[in-house]
Amino acid sequence: MSEKDDKVPAEESSPAESPARTDGPTASSTSGEGEPGAKSGSEDATATKSPETKPAGRSSSALVDTVLTTAAAIFLALVIGAVLMALSNQEVIDSMGYFFVYPWDFFTRSFDVVTTSYGALLKASLGSGEAVSHTLNRAAPLICAGLGVSLAFRSGLFNIGAQGQIILGTLAASYVGFTWDLPAVLLLPTSVLAGILAGALWGAIAGLLKAATGAHEVISTIMLNSIAASGILAYALGEMKSFQRPGDELGLPQSPPVPDSAAFPEVFGVHLGVLLAILAAVVVWWLLTRSTLGFELRSVGANPDASRTAGMSTGKVFILTMAIAGALSGLAATMLINGDQASNNASLVGTIGFDAITVALLGRGTPLGSVLAGLLFGALAVGGGAMQTSSAGTAPEIVQVVQGLIVLFVAAPAAVRWLVRQRRKEPTDTFAAKEATA
């Protein structure tokens, strides 16, 4: 097999080198954390031999490959979603009872259900100016948090902690927003900044733990998520009088929303946060491609040993990366607090922090990819509700299933690539070889 894996974050690049290796797992010098033993040097010779077993020319074909794979993943997920919609519809189920007598009913009804549902989804997410503004507002936090996860990916860190970082961000942004008495020009920026800083701080803790003690960021960010949700947020809502909205003591405790003076201004229903999210993407792009920090970050992500040998401090990179990733999650939090003017409660953040991981995966760890993936998931989220209220009455959970499937297909690129290849009728070398030897 010679296909070059696309530059999917973190792990994808190293497998790309190994399949052709002469001696498989034992000699693969994947750039892991493991301290090289005294004999690590002996691996050099095989590693340097790999070029002769490597295909030439990859960047442009890799990009085409990425786009095709992603498109195929989305398409496949929508098809499976359609099947599920049809099979969960009562009328379709009824028509199956007499399928062998009059099969046509089954197909027309299935078709109706699918077109009605997807039609409603499309209309609600893109069908009107208002729909588009909803989609954009919904996409903004996904884009920001997705950027945070993407950035961490690029430095080799798997940031599962967007959820916790967002929760901290919402706490800080809303607290500052509804308690501080500042003029409007100052209140909004202060509140937003507080959200960003809180997220950055929460992210930096995981980076610091990794840099200082080697604690794996996956473990520490998961723990920090729990502490943020079940510890700090629950405490603030349950115990801190200053945080609770009066009158909710008996029901669901929640904070008051921020006042209008701390809310993002809106134009045609689109709040300022959307612009900030796009700006954030541009900043992340600049950071990654044009800055010394981005150079270090990508280098540490791709080969920490060579980076250390070149004089970079991996610890510094880990801390800074996680802080910036956290800041982006904090910015995502302000989309909810200052954008939607939502009350802070236990379910406000929902699963945005985890959706951010799927956004980053689908976006292949790139800023542009995160924006596009965020928009797609935003549209799906907005449209999901509309499917239920449509005449087909499709469950909005189908959207979640579709999202999950997209990521699953993206994460299993070999399967999708195989399908793509079948469609393009372009034989791989293996097939070519089989033909040649047959």
Add this chain to the structure above:
Amino acid sequence: MQLQIQGLTRRFGDFVANDAIDLTIEPGEIHCLLGENGAGKSTLMNMLYGLLEPSAGQILLDGKPVHFNTPGDAIDAGIGMVHQHFMLVPVFTVAENVMLGREGGPILNRKAAGQRVRDLSDRYGLHVDPKALVEDIPVGVQQRVEILKALANEAKVLILDEPTAVLTPQEIDELMEIMRQLKAQGTSIIFITHKLREVKAVGDKISVIRRGKIVGTADPSASEAELAEMMVGREVNLVVDKDAPEVGQPVLEARGVTIIDPRGHEVVKDVSFEARAGEVLGIAGVQGNGQTELIKSLLGLVRPSAGDIVLDGDSIAKHGPKRSLAAGIGYIPEDRSHDGYVATFSVRENLVLDLYRTPEFSSGPALKLAAIERNADQRIAEFDIRTTSRETPVGSLSGGNQQKVVVAREFSRPLKVLIASQPTRGVDVGSIEFIHKRIIEERDRGTAVIIVSTELDEIFALSDRIAVMYDGRIVDTVSPDIEREQIGLLMAGAVPEKGGAA
């Protein structure tokens, strides 16, 4: 068993790694496959061993076409392979390693396995103790265990992939003796190497492979220069031209450096030396005798547990790589793919991997992309780096060109000390010539040069003084006029006669 390869071709996309290779290996023949790195030797062997599928052509055993989908198929057909990196379980005994994968039922029969190892070992003169733990035996013997494994599988054709890279000169002689024994018993051997001396010593027939094609065959009687020319495709200067050194002041000093590795072993023991301006100090030794750690400590990647490292009178042992690099240490690491470059980064980016913070390539937080691009174009031209463009990922270049990227980067700033570990490992003959020339030029500019190499040829070609390391110590420092055999003895840990070499 006769092994025939007919028109074997392997393509990767547009790239033809092997182009219609024809080879015949007769029973009881030592067939040398000589070629530079990236010439296609490994691709060919991987097809023979069932690791890669040919794009075209076929393999015949005794005239019958065979088809290998997995190494298992190849082993069953009687092909054995000794990889450059041993596939042994260190905590198992020799016998256990040999029976690995052929346990034959739920109950292990250690006794039978031990007997089998003893029989084979006696028959081929391998001298291996079946009960020894693999981690306790020297590398040369471990290699024999690998050969035993292949023989236990009744290999009729044995592929040895660069088997001498990890051996001392004495062990190399022993290996050659074993190869002759195997041959006498009718085993065919495919001996892959790029070392001309070995080919001439043991080969029956030599096939030279270049750019995926067999470019010719030669007799072992051919001269080294002839073979090198076939391998590279042009005339090669095997000797490094250099004048006597103009030795200056000591620049870098190691004073009683002791290093304890993460597992708690003392790997460098009280090592002292000085590297002087305008002189090449060679550090010879078999791999794994503390050179790796010593060199890393010179840059500050490893902190000595005792002793000091002094650059121009200042202690730098605790400075870390960033400051040491900035202070004028150039560093070519032993394992370039591990420590020398970032495989997914482009040539352009790798050429500034430790320079991106300098005012030349950045201002404040921003990189100066234009300057970095200009630098790349310059270095690519100056060091003759063969790459499709400056944006090509370094991981997809050939070994020699990868090393040139590292060398070019380290030579692109003023140096006080150049530390080069295995500067030409896995590098083709043409590039070796070039890199050696640049190292001597650097020396003549007044830089103190430290070369660490396990290749004696390289040590002799470059060094003005040779320190020999064994078991974490410098056992002796000698002049390059010393006999090869004597250095071989030092590398194997023989105590030097005091008052001998200077």
